[in-house]
Amino acid sequence: MRIGQLAEATGTTTKTLRFYEESGLLPPAERMASGYRDYTDDAVGMVGFIHRGQAAGLTLAQIGQILRIRGHGQAPCSHVRNLLGGRLRELDAQIAELLVLRETISQLHAQAAEPEPDTCTANEVCRYI
Template sequence: MRSSEVAAVTGVNVQTLRYYERRGLLAPPPRSPAGYRAYPADAVAVVRFVKRAQGHGFSLDEIEDLLHLAEGGPEDCDTARELAEAKLVQLAEKIADLQRMQRSLTDLVATCERPRTDRCCPLLHTLHTEGEDR
């Protein structure tokens, strides 16, 4: 398959394929006599694996590890589970941070509902004065 075909089938652009090659996620394909990349059919499966893993929050470095594990045997399932459990912890931390930010902004926005004479924008005040006592 040519680059444009793999890209179209997987929903990525050609530059993404080349980037995956440089990162070592996708094996560099042989070239046709005209110089075009000639990807094997399994390149589509690899790109889809990468995109699904990204959809689950894994970084490209983590995906590289997962791809190597996918080539191994059943014992690699334990290692993959450990990576997934670590990702779950990271996601829980991100969710907690996002919820904290949401609560903080909700509180700040609520002050805007006060009468004009009774409000002072705490967000602007904080941004204006933060770090002055250092």
């Protein structure tokens, strides 16, 4: 399979696939006599995995780790479980932070409801922030 067909099959672009190879996410593809990359069907699964990993909020670097462990013939299960656990803790922290921020902004927004107040003092930038 040529790179354009793989891109089509996985819903991405040839640019991105070359970028994944260069970044060590995909193993270097075999080449045809012409120099064109020649992918096996495995590649479709790997690119699909990259997309699912991204949807799970993993970085390309983390996805690359899993892919390389798998590439060495090992099962990456415990590594994956650790990554997911870490991601879960990050998400909880991030959500908590955003909820606090939402409260803050909501209050600022409500305060800014009064139009163009005369109570602005010249030496402050904005009464509301």
